[in-house]
Amino acid sequence: MSVNAWIIVGDQPTVGNLVTVARSLGGTVGAVVAGPRSVAEIVASSGVDKVVWCNAPDDVPAEANATALADAVAADPPRVVLAGRNPGERVLLGAAAARLKAAVLTGARSVAVEGDGVVVVNAVFGDIADETVAVSGPVALLLDGGSAPSGDGASVPIEEVSAPPLGVRVVETRTHGFDQVDLNAAHRVIGVGRGLKSKEDLALIEALAVAVGAEIACTRPVAEGLNWMGKDRYIGSSGARIAPQLYLAIGVSGQLQHMVGVTGAETIVAINSDPNAAVFKETDHGLVGDLYQLVPAITAALK
Amino acid sequence: MKIVVAYKWTRDPEEASARPDGTVDWSRAKPGLSTYDPVAIEVARQLAAETGAELIGVTVGDKGVGTPLACKAALGRGLDRVVTVEDGSLADAGRSELAAVLAEVIKHIGDVDLVVTGDSSMDVAAKMVPTVLAGELGWPAVAEVTSVTGKAGELRVGREIPGGAQVLEISGPAVLATSADAAAPRVPGMKDLLAAGKKPVEHLDLAALKVSPQNAVMTVTGRSLPERKVRKGQLIDTADPAQAADELLTALRQAGAL
Numbered sequence: 001m002s003v004n005a006w007i008i009v010g011d012q013p014t015v016g017n018l019v020t021v022a023r024s025l026g027g028t029v030g031a032v033v034a035g036p037r038s039v040a041e042i043v044a045s046s047g048v049d050k051v052v053w054c055n056a057p058d059d060v061p062a063e064a065n066a067t068a069l070a071d072a073v074a075a076d077p078p079r080v081v082l083a084g085r086n087p088g089e090r091v092l093l094g095a096a097a098a099r100l101k102a103a104v105l106t107g108a109r110s111v112a113v114e115g116d117g118v119v120v121v122n123a124v125f126g127d128i129a130d131e132t133v134a135v136s137g138p139v140a141l142l143l144d145g146g147s148a149p150s151g152d153g154a155s156v157p158i159e160e161v162s163a164p165p166l167g168v169r170v171v172e173t174r175t176h177g178f179d180q181v182d183l184n185a186a187h188r189v190i191g192v193g194r195g196l197k198s199k200e201d202l203a204l205i206e207a208l209a210v211a212v213g214a215e216i217a218c219t220r221p222v223a224e225g226l227n228w229m230g231k232d233r234y235i236g237s238s239g240a241r242i243a244p245q246l247y248l249a250i251g252v253s254g255q256l257q258h259m260v261g262v263t264g265a266e267t268i269v270a271i272n273s274d275p276n277a278a279v280f281k282e283t284d285h286g287l288v289g290d291l292y293q294l295v296p297a298i299t300a301a302l303k
Numbered sequence: 304m305k306i307v308v309a310y311k312w313t314r315d316p317e318e319a320s321a322r323p324d325g326t327v328d329w330s331r332a333k334p335g336l337s338t339y340d341p342v343a344i345e346v347a348r349q350l351a352a353e354t355g356a357e358l359i360g361v362t363v364g365d366k367g368v369g370t371p372l373a374c375k376a377a378l379g380r381g382l383d384r385v386v387t388v389e390d391g392s393l394a395d396a397g398r399s400e401l402a403a404v405l406a407e408v409i410k411h412i413g414d415v416d417l418v419v420t421g422d423s424s425m426d427v428a429a430k431m432v433p434t435v436l437a438g439e440l441g442w443p444a445v446a447e448v449t450s451v452t453g454k455a456g457e458l459r460v461g462r463e464i465p466g467g468a469q470v471l472e473i474s475g476p477a478v479l480a481t482s483a484d485a486a487a488p489r490v491p492g493m494k495d496l497l498a499a500g501k502k503p504v505e506h507l508d509l510a511a512l513k514v515s516p517q518n519a520v521m522t523v524t525g526r527s528l529p530e531r532k533v534r535k536g537q538l539i540d541t542a543d544p545a546q547a548a549d550e551l552l553t554a555l556r557q558a559g560a561l
């Protein structure tokens with residue numbers, strides 16, 4: 001058995017993983033792009049069979065094309081719709097799922113076609129357990145998008161549909177000024193939690209990061225709330241999931257939603273002043289103590 | 304203007320544990336307002352205060368979501384009234400089913416201008432109920448919303464995008480999912496909770512809502528524990544930081560981590 005799939009794309013052509021998963025289902029693979037034409041052109045070379053692009057005015061966000069996108073998907077209804085985890089793609093996937101009356105799963109570890117159903121191994125409740133779910137009928141999956149295609153593969157033609165946009169316009173766009181980072185590319189990562197008392201104290205962590213050769217990441221509240229770093233630096237169930245050689249958690253309590261982001265790490269080290277912190281249940285080497293004493297000591301020992 | 308806040312009454316997986324057979328033991332978990340939904344209520348409350356809008360809380364789910372305890376927890380945060388759909392059959396409902404029921408409730412309320420939701424629910428954390436809900440209603444949805452000003456038909460919405468932020472203008476009804484840090488939720492005081500007990504609560508019957516059925520049926524055919532690396536769990540004595548540092552580096556070099 002094989003099933004057809006649609007990949008849903010917004011502002012970013014980061015579809016590598018989506019194409020791989022869709023291809024593994026054996027049927028045709030289409031992509032609908034609600035973002036700019038330039039994104040559709042890159043996606044056309046990603047190994048899909050066809051591309052539909054929603055042509056809308058320049059000042060509307062991809063989300064404003066949700067209805068047009070759902071129409072395009074429903075015109076050739078698939079068994080599987082896939083989208084990456086960006087906010088825009090989530091909105092577009094929701095519109096497609098509502099139109100298809102499809103099941104929605106967001107924790108897929110694997111997707112397979114078995115008999116006339118699609119079988120998904122789906123992580124649930126902060127990844128504390130896995131469920132094998134057999135879905136009869138259409139299913140919408142939110143997955144890690146993967147990387148963008150290099151753009152030099154063979155291209156398929158782009159079909160255009162006109163998209164009368166829902167009433168949303170972009171009136172201002174600005175960048176936040178934080179350095180962008182690809183945490184997945186780092187071999188060693190230091191994760192900073194609220195145990196750090198002030199933003200200035202990040203200097204301590206930066207010195208250690210240079211000495212170890214690590215990228216700096218954080219917990220969700222450090223990026224969202226304290227705003228000490230960009231949101232692409234936080235690790236966990238709603239953030240990045242990484243599998244570096246070394247993860248060094250500093251002043252991190254180790255709540256479930258954070259730790260699921262590092263279960264793939266080869267070695268985990270934690271520094272925390274609270275001996276009962278949950279983080280110590282999931283570490284290879286634990287240091288109970290004050291980060292303000294231990295971090296400089298480790299930095300010094302590396303020199 | 305009518306603003307609906309969709310909030311979830313649920314449990315925290317931090318208080319649950321998975322058994323060896325992959326089933327989840329929730330017996331120690333106390334139900335409560337989903338972590339980020341008070342942020343949604345606060346964002347909507349501030350907009351309602353500026354515009355004089357009516358602020359209506361909506362929740363749908365399993366037995367318990369319509370109890371006085373649950374309704375008061377939501378009302379105490381500043382909602383004018385709540386509408387609930389409490390039905391045992393929703394215990395295992397998927398995101399699409401919940402969104403479809405929410406859409407019918409919103410149609411039942413009528414003339415709703417805006418739906419505000421939390422970022423993600425504390426148990427499932429799918430970030431998808433608001434987006435499927437918007438699809439059901441044929442409205443636009445925007446996620447990672449950090450601010451909302453203006454009034455119905457002329458909303459200005461601040462939202463985060465990867466690498467930055469945008470301001471949007473929205474001319475019709477919409478579903479807005481707030482970012483986790485869009486507002487600092489107020490902790491309700493004794494007075495708020497007392498007032499909450501007197502606010503109107505409407506319980507709707509699921510069958511009467513005539514929710515159109517899903518095209519997909521999900522059947523759980525197996526459960527298991529995720530494979531996890533076995534951690535060494537070694538504690539390093541930190542009485543002397545310099546010595547602790549040396550010990551750590553030796554261990555990391557042995558493990559090939561440095």
Ligand SMILES: Cc1cc2nc3c(=O)[nH]c(=O)nc-3n(C[C@H](O)[C@H](O)[C@H](O)COP(=O)(O)OP(=O)(O)OC[C@H]3O[C@@H](n4cnc5c(N)ncnc54)[C@H](O)[C@@H]3O)c2cc1C
Binds near residue numbers: 192195218290
């Ligand atoms: C639906 C949902 C999704 C979520 N998603 C994520 C996610 O993706 N990623 C994420 O990170 N979180 C997420 N969270 C939040 C998560 O539950 C935790 O609240 C968060 O990870 C805690 O961050 P923290 O460890 O920095 O802060 P805290 O929990 O406040 O911990 C700070 C730690 O620092 C220690 N400390 C204090 N002073 C010192 C010192 N001088 N030296 C050493 N240690 C010190 C303390 O003992 C404490 O353990 C989510 C929550 C929900 C409900």
Ligand SMILES: Nc1ncnc2c1ncn2[C@@H]1O[C@H](COP(=O)(O)O)[C@@H](O)[C@H]1O
Binds near residue numbers: 431432
């Ligand atoms: N059963 C529900 N009833 C009302 N609102 C809900 C329900 N489930 C989810 N929501 C809303 O949708 C948001 C995201 O939930 P989720 O998609 O489960 O992560 C929550 O923060 C709530 O605002």
